[in-house]
């Protein structure tokens with residue numbers, strides 16, 4: 040590894056050009072919405088760039104009119120909605136989530152002469168993707184007592200009158216929920232309780248402090264909160280009890296402030312606990328620093344800018360439910376590990392759907408977006424099953440992962456989950472490790488949970504003379520993580536071989552498949568692999584975001600085909616697969632896919648809609664340039680994305696060879712050191728790089744698709760995809776490496792002109808990716824001239840060698856996509872010549888082995904040089 044720091048210029052050599060990105064002066068808020076706000080007034084003006092801050096303007100140029108039209112229209116609509124809301128009586132403020140103007144917080148004050156008088160109530164409003172066709176979703180983020188509001192703030196609305204506008208539900212909340220008393224019975228009970236507490240707590244301060252007046256258990260009995268929901272309710276209540284500390288409540292904190300002890304008076308003249316409960320809920324101040332009080336519509340340029348610099352660009356995806364909600368199905372050692380070792384308090388919204396479903400014990404295919412917490416959702420049932428059966432030295436669960444990185448990561452998480460469960464032993468068999476030591480460990484006793492990569496598992500099956508086979512015959516749980524990849528052409532033969540050893544139809548075996556994308560190619564294999572009474576669960580975050588009613592499901596009937604949870608999209612596997620096949624057939628017959636000849640696996644037919652699969656916290660853009668400036672555009676994008684504090688950037692390349700070449704190019708020509716990760720690197724190197732990228736900030740990782748799926752690198756700020764992705768699924772999984780957890784992320788796909796049809800493929804799946812115009816700076820122009828004139832550009836032997844190998848892999852990659860590209864191999868070869876001479880800066884087109892040319896079926900095509 041080079042000793043140079045990433046992104047540091049090499050000043051020792053005056054001939055070397057610095058690549059350090061220009062950073063704006065300290066203290067200047069590059070991404071603040073005040074910039075966006077200024078710009079937003081001109082968002083439909085092609086010259087709007089002038090109103091960007093000088094820093095923003097130096098990095099990005101405005102979108103073309105046609106690109107921003109749609110966004111502008113939507114933004115304007117939301118903008119006018121916000122200004123309407125702001126002018127309504129009793130609306131104190133309207134705050135827009137930074138970087139995501141679809142999410143707003145409206146603060147309403149309670150009406151006089153009601154128990155809510157003087158209180159301030161935050162209402163979360165989310166303009167869904169179908170807005171303005173459907174009402175925006177609303178939830179009370181401030182705790183109140185009302186018969187139409189659930190303990191977690193879910194509001195029961197009656198059918199609301201048209202026209203659809205954000206004002207309608209807000210007016211309803213203001214006038215009906217906050218404007219009238221809750222049911223007299225509830226008021227009576229609350230006031231009775233208040234009086235009783237007033238006697239017990241004699242000081243006036245106690246009288247006015249709801250935390251002292253009410254214990255969670257007392258309040259929960261008043262509100263009739265069920266025992267199973269009590270834990271969550273307590274957590275919701277906790278910030279009031281500890282109101283001097285900052286505590287998160289669903290992304291908000293309840294702050295103590297001088298006014299928190301001021302009393303308000305209800306109709307009956309008594310001190311109202313109802314209003315005081317909620318008065319001081321505000322946005323987390325660290326997140327709200329730059330949240331403007333007024334709405335500022337954002338065009339994608341601003342969105343890019345603010346995403347690059349924002350701390351958080353989307354509301355949290357956590358539910359209000361702790362893992363304790365499933366204490367009837369998960370053992371205490373596991374629950375303790377989740378809480379104490381992993382530090383997870385609440386389930387994600389998707390885990391709320393996945394965990395009850397998988398704990399049911401049936402075969403299941405689970406689809407859930409990237410970064411939503413699938414790993415523990417399959418690990419927990421593996422652990423629970425294994426600890427229930429307590430079979431010493433026997434494999435209870437087998438987890439198959441497509442890559443070594445993912446297998447290691449899963450093993451790491453599994454080990455954390457079993458810290459209080461000493462009976463359970465985790466082990467991992469994967470390529471790149473010493474197989475003999477794996478065998479030796481098994482001789483001492485088999486692990487309870489075995490995590491494997493497919494190739495290594497086959498090696499073991501071949502050499503251990505039936506002992507592992509015997510283990511598999513008694514397996515209780517089988518997990519195929521990233522199942523669509525494992526069941527696709529590359530891995531399928533290995534998986535088919537492995538599952539021949541497993542009694543797939545045994546009632547004692549639960550098979551779980553987890554993935555973020557369900558391409559049609561999966562349908563048939565899934566149907567034939569899972570038992571017919573299995574399920575398909577589409578854990579779509581939006582389905583439960585505002586509901587969470589699946590928690591009404593009783594123990595042991597958490598999910599079944601007769602009484603499916605109302606808001607969870609779960610259905611028998613056979614139905615799901617049939618339906619998917621029908622969708623595929625109807626789309627084809629409607630000619631929806633006729634624009635381009637497609638390969639046999641038509642990606643447009645999926646069970647779940649692709650467009651919902653990219654997490655909402657990921658802002659997506661594409662950048663287009665001609666083939667010869669691709670490398671410089673990449674450098675430009677790196678400068679942009681590394682300009683923020685604590686950057687972590689992943690750049691995906693199509694092949695291992697391309698990754699290796701661009702690592703050397705960046706280092707030798709542009710003086711940028713990056714981390715290198717692909718299948719041609721040794722396992723220790725991969726482990727080292729993976730650890731470094733996981734734990735350190737200000738890093739750039741160049742990688743092939745070995746990092747595309749499942750790998751959980753925390754806080755990746757930007758993901759760049761260089762060139763045409765393999766397919767839409769691959770694009771989605773790569774995007775998912777950023778925007779994980781609570782962090783927002785930015786995804787940029789860099790396409791040269793002949794690859795722009797990929798945008799159509801995305802659009803067919805409902806994924807609209809706006810264009811971002813990025814100009815090359817003077818520095819890059821200089822380099823272009825040098826490259827074109829082949830002057831002074833240092834080319835080490837290593838760089839030349841890597842360039843030649845990349846050239847060959849480039850032809851191979853594009854030749855395997857001729858159908859999608861709609862061009863012939865001859866055209867690919869012609870483009871490869873431009874690529875070799877103009878992108879790679881080679882003096883001549885490299886010669887390739889005859890056998891390689893034959894394999895790619897390009898031998899004999901003019902332009903291909905064969906090695907003598």
Ligand SMILES: Nc1ncnc2c1ncn2[C@@H]1O[C@H](COP(=O)(O)OP(=O)(O)OP(=O)(O)O)[C@@H](O)[C@H]1O
Nearest residue numbers: 383385386387409410411412413414415555749751
């Ligand atoms: N309930 C939770 N609370 C906090 N963090 C969580 C929770 N569940 C999972 N995480 C964390 O969220 C991150 C993403 O989880 P995980 O890798 O399991 O996602 P995934 O759905 O498998 O993503 P991918 O499809 O990309 O593989 C991890 O860092 C994990 O530790």
